[in-house]
Amino acid sequence: MLTLNDYGFVPQHDSLNTGGTYARVTAVHKQRFSLITEQGECLARLKPGVYYINCTEEFPTTGDFVEIQYNPNGESLITKTLPRKSKFSRNDFSGHAAGFVKTIKEQTVAANFDYVFIMQSLNHDFNRRRIERYLAQAWQSGAIPVVILTKADLIADVAEYVAQVEKIAVGATVHPISVKTGYGMEALANYLKKGKTIVFLGSSGVGKSSLANTLAGKEVMLVSDIREEDSKGRHTTTHRQLILLDSGVIIIDTPGMRELGMWEVDEGISEGFSDVEHFFGKCRFSDCKHQSEPGCAIKGAIESGQLPVERWDSYLALKKEAAFVEDRAAYLRNKDAQHVALKVSERQRKKGEKRS
Numbered sequence: 001m002l003t004l005n006d007y008g009f010v011p012q013h014d015s016l017n018t019g020g021t022y023a024r025v026t027a028v029h030k031q032r033f034s035l036i037t038e039q040g041e042c043l044a045r046l047k048p049g050v051y052y053i054n055c056t057e058e059f060p061t062t063g064d065f066v067e068i069q070y071n072p073n074g075e076s077l078i079t080k081t082l083p084r085k086s087k088f089s090r091n092d093f094s095g096h097a098a099g100f101v102k103t104i105k106e107q108t109v110a111a112n113f114d115y116v117f118i119m120q121s122l123n124h125d126f127n128r129r130r131i132e133r134y135l136a137q138a139w140q141s142g143a144i145p146v147v148i149l150t151k152a153d154l155i156a157d158v159a160e161y162v163a164q165v166e167k168i169a170v171g172a173t174v175h176p177i178s179v180k181t182g183y184g185m186e187a188l189a190n191y192l193k194k195g196k197t198i199v200f201l202g203s204s205g206v207g208k209s210s211l212a213n214t215l216a217g218k219e220v221m222l223v224s225d226i227r228e229e230d231s232k233g234r235h236t237t238t239h240r241q242l243i244l245l246d247s248g249v250i251i252i253d254t255p256g257m258r259e260l261g262m263w264e265v266d267e268g269i270s271e272g273f274s275d276v277e278h279f280f281g282k283c284r285f286s287d288c289k290h291q292s293e294p295g296c297a298i299k300g301a302i303e304s305g306q307l308p309v310e311r312w313d314s315y316l317a318l319k320k321e322a323a324f325v326e327d328r329a330a331y332l333r334n335k336d337a338q339h340v341a342l343k344v345s346e347r348q349r350k351k352g353e354k355r356s
């Protein structure tokens, strides 16, 4: 019989040591959660007192370990979200168009994974900026990023692409693969270990389902046919899921991963761009803006060829995007706080009036 350890549970998740019944979230539906427990699969709801009234717990997401009140005859109740060792979040604009945001929140879309497979195909989809963005998000997640270049069978100069990507994937390993020919697949064995959770990050059509099926040795995800000439694909992954393969490897593929935001990614950007930040603090002026100041280490490194100008541009673009999200969130938090303060003072004023 399967245990929760087979689903990636390790004692560190149990740091609170409550001795309760644990489960892992395998899918998130509108109001309910699919869970795997030592007793098998079950459906559960959130315990309202904990999640909606006291609001002490973070809402669970796919991959989360949770504590439950198990009900063998019906729906179980989720009572606690255990601390996460890694997570991906998206910016939740709560149904508003991005330009008319009223609320912006962090929404976690996957949790507790060991590796992030950043997937991009070696045909039309290839886009270095997107890889850099994914890398920043992956470093931020707390897991280990691995760059997977798919459909290696479709191009002749694989090594050239790999070399290009290695320059921008600072600190991450790059693997070209083809599920059609089996090319490069043996190199993935390093990550495909029992109890390890892998999350796939990549646009529609890059071959996430195809890789999952190849690793599973059977069809566990739907593969949609796309026309290779223009890379037009259909959205095929329809609900969040976590799958345990016969090999003991766990795969997470959720649609929320397609809209990952730049939520608090400063550390991730620093890790992904250590080659850029390496020059910081080396300018003549300590408050250098790296624009036209004399003795600027960044400009110097670009001129001497030590730092490719595209890397600097990518760095600035990602920083700007992250700052926009942060500003917006801070502004709205502030507005919320002001609103609450106003309500409180109004209430106190009314109370005072009543007393006098």
Ligand SMILES: Nc1nc2c(ncn2[C@@H]2O[C@H](COP(=O)(O)OP(=O)(O)OP(=O)(O)O)[C@@H](O)[C@H]2O)c(=O)[nH]1
Residues within 6 Å of the ligand: 150, 151, 152, 153, 154, 177, 178, 179, 180, 181, 202, 203, 204, 205, 206, 207, 208, 209, 210, 211, 222, 223, 224, 225, 226, 233, 234, 235, 236, 237
């Ligand atoms: N030539 C070639 N085609 C591949 C390879 N891997 C996947 N494909 C094709 O690419 C298309 C899309 O593959 P999927 O696995 O559905 O891609 P996906 O990333 O899961 O797409 P979504 O589910 O829409 O996110 C299919 O037609 C696959 O047959 C490969 O290694 N080589």
Ligand SMILES: [Zn+2]
Residues within 6 Å of the ligand: 283, 288, 289, 290, 291, 293, 295, 296, 297, 298, 299
């Ligand atoms: Zn400078």
